[in-house]
Amino acid sequence: xxxxxxxxxxxxxxxxxxxxxxxxxxxxxxxxxxxxxxxxxxxxxxxxxxxxxxxxxxxxxxxxxxx
Numbered sequence: 001x002x003x004x005x006x007x008x009x010x011x012x013x014x015x016x017x018x019x020x021x022x023x024x025x026x027x028x029x030x031x032x033x034x035x036x037x038x039x040x041x042x043x044x045x046x047x048x049x050x051x052x053x054x055x056x057x058x059x060x061x062x063x064x065x066x067x
Contacts, residue, residue: 005034 005011011031015022022030 005031 005014008031011027011034015027015030
């Protein structure tokens with residue numbers, strides 16, 4: 001089960017940092033989804049250099065293909 005938001009004040013503080021102007025209904029939806037958002041962001045690997053991007057790691061299989 002995802003971790004729920006601790007309080008409405010905490011949710012308001014997090015959303016205030018974004019600069020979004022949200023309705024109370026939208027804030028309630030974000031509060032419900034918060035735990036899932038935290039879980040998804042934890043799955044994103046960090047500390048990766050730009051050289052790990054697919055465009056930077058491509059190599060030709062042999063010399064003929066490089067022509």
